[in-house]
Amino acid sequence: MATINFYLDSTRKSGYAPIDLRINCNSKRVKISTKEKIKPVDFDKENQLVKDTSERAIELNHYLSYLKDRAEELVNNSPKKKYTLEEIKCKLTDFVEAYKDGHDFNIVKEQVPLYGKAFTFIDLFAGAGGFSEGFLQAEHNNKFFDFLLANDINENSELTHLVRYNYQLGLDAEFLCQDITEPDFLDNLLEKLEGKKVDVVCGGPPCQSFSLAGKRKKFDKKDDLFAHYLEVIKVLQPKYFIMENVKGILTKERGKIKELILTEINSIVDIKEIPKLSAFVKSLKKTNPESEFILDCLVKRIEIEQFTDIQATGAKENYIKAIDSQFKKITPKIADYKTSKTDSRISTIRHGFNILIRDKVWEKLKRDLIKEKDYCNIDNDYFVDSFTQFITDLDSREIINKIESAFQKLEVRKEFLKQCEDIVEALKIYILNIDECLNFISNYCNEEQNQELKEIVDSIRLYKIKSPFVANSSNYGVPQNRERVLFIGCRKDQKFISEIPATVNEEEKVSVFEALYDLDFIGNNQEAHHYQTVDITKQYNGTAKKMKNLLKTRSIDGKPLSGKGKTFSDWSKSGRLNGRFENTTKPFYVRNSEALNNNQKDYAVLHNHKTSNQGDDVLRRLELILEAGNYKKAQKKLDKCGLSSNKRNYNVLKPEGQSPTVMTIPDDYIHYSTPRALTVREMARLQSFDDSFVFQGKRSTGGNNRKSELPQYTLVGNAVPPLMARAVALEILKNIR
Structure with a gap:
């Protein structure tokens, strides 16, 4: 059995003495310099530790302890049973050299400028950083990727990112450790990006986050992550984006989820084209004078798409207030004064508007409730139904359904029926995505106008995508049969990519x-x-x-x-x-x-x-x-x-x-x-x-x-x-x- 200890060499003129590691085994001795020095007064010989009086005590004691563990591993617990003295010295010196190599490295060094053209990327739901690692490996014709930022909610993801990309590779890539559903996520993301253009966004929202609109959800923390991922795409408008998921997403809910994803991607619009679409919808009022209110609502809904988060919140409030104003005008015509103040149907409509105006607040409350539900493991118990029902009732669709039901029970006279129906229709437009809005607009177009609309639609869709691509990692030099679905969004000014060619055959x-x-x-x-x-x-x-x-x-x-x-x-x-x-x-x-x-x-x-x-x-x-x-x-x-x-x-x-x-x-x-x-x-x-x-x-x-x-x-x-x-x-x- 070998003995392992540290001792101080003779004190140098500086007043510091080198710390050496000594191994004694079978009358043979190996001495290894730790490449560290210390004042003799700061070393505890008995306990083989640096005293707390040294300002680097924590770091040095960890280093010495780790070095001693590695020595112990080599001479007493190694899978290999025999080492020469030179082998032991060489292997322990490797640890010492590695320690010294990284010891004085200061975060963060600037990335070394390279030849050629750099394109930027960010990695959402980054986890360990598989996307990040692959993107940094890629180079083609003097083109390569510059890593701007990664995001995940877990601290160990952030720690792994910091060590790999900031400390080890010397990059200045940021990490945003925040839930993408938080209200200020986009603001914090933009702040960390400091105005830098993002060419590519990659990420894989967990598959649990996909659900059909209007369908009762289980409501776990991963609900709606996909929608928030697309919100980032809408704001950054990168040249390409990649969304990775499990193969089962293609057949989930009989393929309806896949179609929903494609519809939502097609609903990302080119902001510069919004005024053209708005002007077209306004022009439809000439041929549809009886639908002026609905067409005005369509214009307001379309224009919301050009705003960032804070501006969009204000635009949404104004949308609901305009509908509320319309209802106030018609209320005296459909109910007497006393009824308008006391009737639960009228109150449901009014209060529904209030709830919709405060949509941002309710969304935060829903997120908090879902997190608490998950934290308390509420599932398969007597609590889950009431939690699920309450969260469901906070959804905008459910609010609008209740408003519609209240209108239907009012028994409105025939001459005011259309105005009431228009209010309900306007509320339904409020929750449509752009793709659905475009289909809705076509109902007000004649044949010539439909042709003009088609041309506008072609110009307003920002991303081209036909269908998702199934990729097996073994086709790319990975020793693993791992099938994943890739949705690749290609901005309309970029070359279309529909699949990723294999690098190896079977x-x-x-x-x-x-x-x-x-x-x-x-x-x-x-x-x-x-x-x-x-x-x-x-x-x-x-x-x-x-x-x-x-x-x-x-x-x-x-x-x-x-x-x-x-x-x-x-x-x-x-x-x-x-x-x-x-x-x-x-x-x-x-x-x-x-x-x-x-x-x-x-x-x-x-x-x-x-x-x-x-x-x-x-x-x-x-x-x-x-x-x-x-x-x-x-x-x-x-x-x-x-x-x-x-x-x-x-x-x-x-x-x-x-x-x-x-x-x-x-x-x-x-x-x-x-x-x-x-x-x-x-x-x-x-x-x-x-x-x-x-x-x-x-x-x-x-x-x-x-x-x-x-x-x-x-x-x-x-x-x-x-x-x-x-x-x-x-x-x-x-x-x-």
């Missing part, structure tokens, strides 16, 4: 073995901070030749090469950013934001490569499933051995194929050669993240914490594979003007 796809073989040197409950050499001949014995044949040299996007080059694992180790970022420093891990602020950084050659501590029964269960080849075939033997599980499924990885979709729970998968779950780093490899991309914070979490925490496994599982994002970015660079 026979060329990257295998699981190519992605993971060089990481297969750790066992149960172990953590590695260095790569170890994997001897395929020794490890796979009779199948070694077959396994070696799986290894191919490839281009960055996975295309096999005939000559020399890098394997997929080589690309993962060296990185796919092509040396673009000159400010890049060594990767590091921090436990949380406080640790980052205190400079408590853990530097290593390899990060996020730790296996879980699984009991004997679990290991035996996994071994039986691995031997059988899949969970179903192993069921009888598991039952016989008393090792059956309530778990729905285990996926045994096939070395020669691609993995199934990587999810957020590690023990859903069994390694192809070892009965264990995957490490964070292995799952990141299957997603095509570079090894230098370090996932921060906790490794995993459970129970109710899953609602608020975003640990490493979840960050990996929820991410867009960077190589697929790179293919998207590359196609945009080829076409963007």
